[in-house]
Amino acid sequence: MKLECKNVWEHISGYLDKQLDAELLEAVEKHLESCEVCSAILDSTRNILVLTADDRVYELPVGYSVRLHERIAAVIESRQG
Amino acid sequence: MKAAATTDEKALIARVVAGESEVFHELIRPYERLVYVTIFAILKNETEAEDGAQEAMISAFRNLKSFRGEAKFSTWLVTIAMNEARKRLRKAKTAAEDSLDEPRDDGEGDFTPEVLTDWREIPLAALERKELREKLQEAVATLPQKYQEVFVLRDIEELNQEETAAALGINVTLVKVRLHRARMMLQQVLAPYLRSEVPFRGQGKPLVDQGKPFNAQGKSVRGGFFRRWFQ
Numbered sequence: 001m002k003l004e005c006k007n008v009w010e011h012i013s014g015y016l017d018k019q020l021d022a023e024l025l026e027a028v029e030k031h032l033e034s035c036e037v038c039s040a041i042l043d044s045t046r047n048i049l050v051l052t053a054d055d056r057v058y059e060l061p062v063g064y065s066v067r068l069h070e071r072i073a074a075v076i077e078s079r080q081g
Numbered sequence: 082m083k084a085a086a087t088t089d090e091k092a093l094i095a096r097v098v099a100g101e102s103e104v105f106h107e108l109i110r111p112y113e114r115l116v117y118v119t120i121f122a123i124l125k126n127e128t129e130a131e132d133g134a135q136e137a138m139i140s141a142f143r144n145l146k147s148f149r150g151e152a153k154f155s156t157w158l159v160t161i162a163m164n165e166a167r168k169r170l171r172k173a174k175t176a177a178e179d180s181l182d183e184p185r186d187d188g189e190g191d192f193t194p195e196v197l198t199d200w201r202e203i204p205l206a207a208l209e210r211k212e213l214r215e216k217l218q219e220a221v222a223t224l225p226q227k228y229q230e231v232f233v234l235r236d237i238e239e240l241n242q243e244e245t246a247a248a249l250g251i252n253v254t255l256v257k258v259r260l261h262r263a264r265m266m267l268q269q270v271l272a273p274y275l276r277s278e279v280p281f282r283g284q285g286k287p288l289v290d291q292g293k294p295f296n297a298q299g300k301s302v303r304g305g306f307f308r309r310w311f312q
Contacts, residue, residue: 047202
């Protein structure tokens with residue numbers, strides 16, 4: 001199976017999640033070996049996903065947990081009261 | 082993502098349902114971040130997200146009896162959080178209806194990734210820069226909603242495909258399709274920005290060094306992406 005760049009792009013996500021079947025995986029890897037463009041797209045996508053998955057991107061507001069539990073406590077109290 | 086529906090957790094749920102309401106505090110502690118981040122990633126507004134997270138947790142408390150234990154507790158909670166985010170997003174859209182805001186692009190059609198052959202990895206240390214964090218948040222928050230929801234659950238909250246499908250009420254095939262589309266949209270928006278705006282000092286090893294899940298300091302990378310990829 002020989003893939004064009006455009007076909008490879010369709011499988012980047014599946015490739016990153018290791019969900020391609022053996023034949024397709026082999027074809028994608030073969031293409032990547034010789035295609036600088038697709039390799040760069042793959043690397044940039046992977047890098048972006050690593051960055052967005054980092055806990056530092058989404059930080060909790062200071063005092064969030066305390067306020068959350070206070071609010072819940074108030075709800076519990078009003079129920080019981 | 083904590084493994085949910087453990088025996089301990091089931092016991093806590095049973096106690097809350099039986100009337101020991103105080104136990105709810107303990108039950109939700111592992112999921113405070115999950116609920117907040119799910120809502121924030123979509124709304125990109127701290128006040129709204131915090132208020133939404135509180136509402137979601139209170140809703141979970143009030144409806145805990147209806148949790149059947151077939152799904153993971155975390156998946157059930159994230160479904161409530163997602164509904165809260167959707168509700169607030171709708172409200173914000175209605176408020177903006179008369180403004181000049183363009184509707185969110187549906188994103189259908191062909192895409193062409195950004196081709197940057199001199200691409201280099203952005204080190205995780207760059208995340209210390211607030212500007213970069215905000216750019217990432219903004220890129221996620223402006224994805225079309227159907228792609229955004231899948232991306233948030235799969236790639237930020239690290240739910241698996243089945244959990245994501247269950248939480249959103251769609252099938253696994255659609256999860257895959259939408260996730261791919263979301264990732265490619267982010268690549269298009271972020272790759273040129275990262276390439277041109279984030280200073281790269283050329284020190285240390287690149288972030289992805291021969292596929293090993295370690296950053297330049299040899300420390301295990303936070304977040305679950307590498308865990309999924311390289312296990």
